[in-house]
Amino acid sequence: MNENNKKQLKKTGRRPKEDPAKIRYTISLNEEEHNRFLSLFDQSGMLVKAHFITSCIFEKTIKTIQIDKGTVDFYMRLTSFHSQFRSVGVNYNQVVKLLYKNFSEKKASAYLYKLEKHTIEMVLLCQKIIQLIEEFEAKHLKK
DSSP: OHHHHHHHHOOOSOOOOSSOOOOOOOOOOOHHHHHHHHHHHHHHTOSOHHHHHHHHHTTOOOOOOOOOHHHHHHHHHHHHHHHHHHHHHHHHHHHHHHHHHHSOHHHHHHHHHHHHHHHHHHHHHHHHHHHHHHHHIIIIIOO
16 A cells, blocks of 8 residues: 555656657668768758658658758849849839929939939849849759
């Protein structure tokens, strides 16, 4: 009866697993195999090597993720540049409307002439950017 009371009082700690993993296997790898294993483990994105090994043995699907930080950085900068380019277009339309509204026809056309020169420069810049993007895609993204 005394032993029965002790079992009832002990409720601290982690609950025991229903099916604990007690059986252990060991393998030996040489340097080349170990490096290959580590690279596959890194590509899988898993956090625990044991889970990776069991998924390989029992033919479960293994996720491999490859992230090229240079490509991601290029994409993010291109996206921010595109949004800035769009905002310049919106400002361009607002400037043209204000020129015709607030200035005489002759003065507005003089300012529009200057604005047109800068617009041509922006178009040339945009064409260079498109060319750089195409070169980048050809070299790095299409494999």
